[in-house]
Amino acid sequence: MTYTLYAAPGACSRVPMMALEEAGADFDVELVRFMRGAHRAPDFLALNPAGKVPVLVTPDGPLTENVAIATYLAGRHPGLLPDLSDPYEAARITANLAYVSSTLHPIVTRIRMPMFMADGDAAQGSVREKAMEMMRMHATTVDAALGAGPWWYGDDWSVQDAYVYWVWFRITGAGFPGEDYPAWAAHAARMEARASVQRALARDARLQAMLENEGLAVPMR
């Protein structure tokens, strides 16, 4: 195999999974069992001291962080991001990925995992509510970016589409009112009709089935 992706079902490791499927790359997936604390075990921390998926083991070495993994894969597999040769355009493309990684993703975490942020039902409810409010503001931005369609960068699909689709899946699965953002909803439907995305979703479903068999699953949606 060219690559090994360390992943957990429903997690943001689904983003490189979609990219690898889109590229037709040769890869296998190593399931990280969060419920067993596998992401805190020394062998995993040696790959990613932050204790998080995704990690992509590449022929050049291991890589962490979705922005870096997306940029690396795009360098090796043309068609995953727009042309990165112009420094300003490349920086704008990185900014869009980083917007999802460092602005949207932490809000997703507060919506889905408020127990990581506060103790007690009342405080956690408040964290979640505030995060939902914040996400509404950003959903307007994403909806506008996707308005012209069919993809974030117009006619060309990219990992940016995979990334915003993962956010959509996580927030709508947690009660975010997706119907208020019709361009984002239509984009999600287009993603789910794409063969590479379907293959990635099927891989994630197989990981979830493994966890279910082992009594270690948590709901993906």
Ligand SMILES: N[C@@H](CCC(=O)N[C@@H](CS)C(=O)NCC(=O)O)C(=O)O
């Ligand atoms: N900035 C990182 C975030 C990765 C991340 O937060 N991964 C989550 C899953 S979506 C994780 O592994 N969480 C486990 C934990 O933090 O304990 C990236 O973009 O790759």
